[in-house]
Amino acid sequence: MNTKPLKVAVLGCGSVGSQVVRLLGEQAGDLAARVGAPIELAGVAVRRLDAPREIDLPADLLTTDALGLVTRGDIDLVIEVIGGIEPARSLILAALENGASVVTANKALLAEDGPTLFEAAAKAGRDLYYEAAVAGAIPILRPLRESLAGDKVTRVLGIVNGTTNFILDKMDTSGAGFEEALQEAQALGYAEADPTADVEGFDAAAKAAILASLAFHSRVTAADVYREGIADVTAGDVASAREMNCVVKLLAICELRGDAVSVRVHPAMIPASHPLASVRGAYNAVFVESEAAGQLMFYGPGAGGAPTASAVLGDLVTVARNKLAGTRGVGESSYAAREVLPMGETVTSYHVQLDVDDRAGVLASVATAFSEQGVSIQTVRQEGRGADAQLVVVSHPATDAQLAATVEHLRGMDSVRAVTSVMRVEGGE
Amino acid sequence: MNTKPLKVAVLGCGSVGSQVVRLLGEQAGDLAARVGAPIELAGVAVRRLDAPREIDLPADLLTTDALGLVTRGDIDLVIEVIGGIEPARSLILAALENGASVVTANKALLAEDGPTLFEAAAKAGRDLYYEAAVAGAIPILRPLRESLAGDKVTRVLGIVNGTTNFILDKMDTSGAGFEEALQEAQALGYAEADPTADVEGFDAAAKAAILASLAFHSRVTAADVYREGIADVTAGDVASAREMNCVVKLLAICELRGDAVSVRVHPAMIPASHPLASVRGAYNAVFVESEAAGQLMFYGPGAGGAPTASAVLGDLVTVARNKLAGTRGVGESSYAAREVLPMGETVTSYHVQLDVDDRAGVLASVATAFSEQGVSIQTVRQEGRGADAQLVVVSHPATDAQLAATVEHLRGMDSVRAVTSVMRVEGGE
Numbered sequence: 001m002n003t004k005p006l007k008v009a010v011l012g013c014g015s016v017g018s019q020v021v022r023l024l025g026e027q028a029g030d031l032a033a034r035v036g037a038p039i040e041l042a043g044v045a046v047r048r049l050d051a052p053r054e055i056d057l058p059a060d061l062l063t064t065d066a067l068g069l070v071t072r073g074d075i076d077l078v079i080e081v082i083g084g085i086e087p088a089r090s091l092i093l094a095a096l097e098n099g100a101s102v103v104t105a106n107k108a109l110l111a112e113d114g115p116t117l118f119e120a121a122a123k124a125g126r127d128l129y130y131e132a133a134v135a136g137a138i139p140i141l142r143p144l145r146e147s148l149a150g151d152k153v154t155r156v157l158g159i160v161n162g163t164t165n166f167i168l169d170k171m172d173t174s175g176a177g178f179e180e181a182l183q184e185a186q187a188l189g190y191a192e193a194d195p196t197a198d199v200e201g202f203d204a205a206a207k208a209a210i211l212a213s214l215a216f217h218s219r220v221t222a223a224d225v226y227r228e229g230i231a232d233v234t235a236g237d238v239a240s241a242r243e244m245n246c247v248v249k250l251l252a253i254c255e256l257r258g259d260a261v262s263v264r265v266h267p268a269m270i271p272a273s274h275p276l277a278s279v280r281g282a283y284n285a286v287f288v289e290s291e292a293a294g295q296l297m298f299y300g301p302g303a304g305g306a307p308t309a310s311a312v313l314g315d316l317v318t319v320a321r322n323k324l325a326g327t328r329g330v331g332e333s334s335y336a337a338r339e340v341l342p343m344g345e346t347v348t349s350y351h352v353q354l355d356v357d358d359r360a361g362v363l364a365s366v367a368t369a370f371s372e373q374g375v376s377i378q379t380v381r382q383e384g385r386g387a388d389a390q391l392v393v394v395s396h397p398a399t400d401a402q403l404a405a406t407v408e409h410l411r412g413m414d415s416v417r418a419v420t421s422v423m424r425v426e427g428g429e
Numbered sequence: 430m431n432t433k434p435l436k437v438a439v440l441g442c443g444s445v446g447s448q449v450v451r452l453l454g455e456q457a458g459d460l461a462a463r464v465g466a467p468i469e470l471a472g473v474a475v476r477r478l479d480a481p482r483e484i485d486l487p488a489d490l491l492t493t494d495a496l497g498l499v500t501r502g503d504i505d506l507v508i509e510v511i512g513g514i515e516p517a518r519s520l521i522l523a524a525l526e527n528g529a530s531v532v533t534a535n536k537a538l539l540a541e542d543g544p545t546l547f548e549a550a551a552k553a554g555r556d557l558y559y560e561a562a563v564a565g566a567i568p569i570l571r572p573l574r575e576s577l578a579g580d581k582v583t584r585v586l587g588i589v590n591g592t593t594n595f596i597l598d599k600m601d602t603s604g605a606g607f608e609e610a611l612q613e614a615q616a617l618g619y620a621e622a623d624p625t626a627d628v629e630g631f632d633a634a635a636k637a638a639i640l641a642s643l644a645f646h647s648r649v650t651a652a653d654v655y656r657e658g659i660a661d662v663t664a665g666d667v668a669s670a671r672e673m674n675c676v677v678k679l680l681a682i683c684e685l686r687g688d689a690v691s692v693r694v695h696p697a698m699i700p701a702s703h704p705l706a707s708v709r710g711a712y713n714a715v716f717v718e719s720e721a722a723g724q725l726m727f728y729g730p731g732a733g734g735a736p737t738a739s740a741v742l743g744d745l746v747t748v749a750r751n752k753l754a755g756t757r758g759v760g761e762s763s764y765a766a767r768e769v770l771p772m773g774e775t776v777t778s779y780h781v782q783l784d785v786d787d788r789a790g791v792l793a794s795v796a797t798a799f800s801e802q803g804v805s806i807q808t809v810r811q812e813g814r815g816a817d818a819q820l821v822v823v824s825h826p827a828t829d830a831q832l833a834a835t836v837e838h839l840r841g842m843d844s845v846r847a848v849t850s851v852m853r854v855e856g857g858e
């Protein structure tokens with residue numbers, strides 16, 4: 001055991017930061033044994049010295065000068081749990097320049113500007129680890145980066161946002177509409193007062209970019225990710241899914257397509273028998289398909305102070321060991337430099353529900369609308385209801401452009417009174 | 430990119446070894462990019478040069494002299510997929526002494542004599558990695574050793590043997606008895622002609638020892654693991670479980686109890702709502718509970734040539750990178766040196782089904798049998814059937830010694846015609 005402690009600075013003391021600080025104290029003995037040297041909390045940067053906190057901290061450890069803390073010269077390890085783009089980016093860059101290794105949970109920053117950070121870490125010869133940025137406590141980045149390094153990942157399907165999974169699960173189990181389920185999520189603390197980042201899929205899109213970058217050894221940023229949120233998912237969509245023995249989930253989907261990749265976030269129907277279908281409430285799960293390993297799933301709490309702190313501290317132990325050994329872990333791997341396909345070229349299936357006139361020839365004209373776009377039909381279900389009928393069509397896989405054009409055509413047809421539900425179907429072959 | 434290749438020797442060319450060799454060829458470009466140097470297959474040790482093989486290999490790479498191969502002086506990395514205790518142990522030790530890092534899938538050897546190997550690796554300054562030894566392709570050892578290094582693991586529940594899970598799943602879905610389900614597993618290639626190692630729980634016990642050692646930073650060997658197989662599980666047990674809305678699984682259970690640990694393998698009823706309950710067929714899954722992260726689950730194929738080879742090659746990339754960097758990864762961590770509790774002191778719950786006389790006072794005498802051992806009862810269900818009745822009792826948690834003594838007492842009671850089913854209940858708080 002080394003007796004000289006490694007000094008750690010924690011930037012941010014909100015729900016994650018305060019749990020990190022708590023665990024650094026409570027687990028000090030185990031952390032020292034696992035790292036090979038004691039970890040000493042050298043300072044905690046906060047916005048306001050007098051803010052109420054979940055934990056008690058000696059006043060002399062608190063500072064509002066985060067930049068001063070990371071550049072003071074004796075900090076070995078920096079934990080960034082402030083979130084957002086600035087000042088987090090400047091602080092991480094300054095920490096690396098000053099010789100510290102960095103652990104961050106900042107998905108937004110990594111998805112927007114990861115390469116800048118990775119290059120700075122490589123230049124400084126330091127580690128930049130970020131397991132907590134995707135799916136909270138679930139170990140998924142390390143398995144993708146290391147355990148599957150000898151395999152070829154072909155697809156990643158993730159439920160990576162607990163708020164939207166809670167809302168969709170509520171809609172599924174209670175029949176509630178989106179607004180009602182959102183309000184319950186807010187009342188229970190699963191959704192924020194301004195739920196935009198979760199509900200519109202921005203949070204999931206950032207995570208999708210990070211997952212795709214690691215899975216496919218390429219640079220994928222948030223701007224590359226096609227994104228649809230769940231605000232337009234209706235109780236009717238959820239009921240339609242149920243009739244097909246499916247559930248609706250907001251999925252982060254990263255797929256290898258030839259030499260290119262497709263990266264997207266949108267609600268989708270998946271079969272009830274799919275392992276992701278049973279991920280309930282605010283839980284997260286990531287389903288990985290690879291050539292040799294086959295199908296793997298990683299499941300657990302996707303958010304929360306303590307679970308996220310667990311992921312942060314797992315990284316901290318690794319970067320601390322590396323620091324002691326004078327080495328660094330796996331850095332960015334982007335050698336494959338794969339192109340990201342536009343959404344129109346992405347292959348998917350559509351579930352389309354229509355109100356149509358109940359007369360001869362309507363089914364034929366609907367079928368023609370599909371075939372004119374080169375889309376073949378997997379199943380059709382028709383239900384007469386007097387003068388009108390309901391048609392449910394599930395397509396075979398086709399490009400999103402073909403499918404969208406088909407729906408556009410259907411909307412304009414005289415015999416089609418309304419297109420009542422359109423949703424992609426995922427999780428099959 | 431380093432241009433000098435790292436030389437790898439593969440020991441064993443059965444279902445795993447041949448897939449390792451195949452992937453080393455097919456993924457050569459990606460492996461080189463991820464490692465930072467080409468990986469060159471320097472030799473494959475086999476028992477018989479002329480045995481039929483799944484892959485074509487140049488004759489000059491094959492040798493029957495495994496020891497000569499690992500000691501010839503230029504081998505950087507050794508992959509051991511022979512299995513069993515000897516000659517695998519001698520070959521691994523010789524490889525380490527000759528400066529090679531080792532990747533192995535050998536659960537039996539690690540569970541029997543891991544410390545000897547770990548000490549040899551530490552002395553040689555080389556890596557010994559073994560992700561493939563537990564749950565095939567599922568990344569579980571790396572997450573336990575690294576991702577959760579900042580957390581405190583309190584319990585690991587694993588379905589780590591695909592053969593027995595297939596058999597129990599078959600019994601659950603078809604109502605078949607053990608023998609019938611075993612025969613089907615053998616016909617489909619999920620069970621071997623001599624199924625002892627799987628059915629009697631030896632394979633799962635070796636994996637439990639490995640999981641417990643990593644989870645609790647202690648040395649646990651196969652001899653420390655309490656073990657019961659599934660040969661005595663009846664169709665009636667499975668039906669009883671179903672009536673309680675449970676399923677029967679063969680579980681590897683590793684629990685922290687105060688400063689000690691309990692490590693055991695036995696069939697158990699778990700609630701149908703538990704994430705492990707939906708692990709079907711020959712799949713494996715490991716459920717981990719820790720103080721900060723909460724509940725995590727890792728799911729995937731637990732065996733098979735290609736999935737196991739994926740895990741082997743993931744380790745190979747890591748140890749190859751370490752070799753290039755002149756460093757080594759995390760070695761054995763056994764600082765906690767926890768005692769392993771005898772089974773009698775392990776806390777569990779029992780589900781007991783009895784045929785009893787249907788007369789006044791019998792329930793009272795059965796209840797007294799429990800309370801005399803200090804065991805409190807959680808639920809009782811009685812069903813009259815004419816002169817006799819069936820009683821199903823589920824206990825509250827108590828020590829296995831208390832529970833076993835209770836059952837022993839019940840068996841001797843005049844009013845108890847037969848104890849028809851006894852099974853532990855797990856997966857609750």
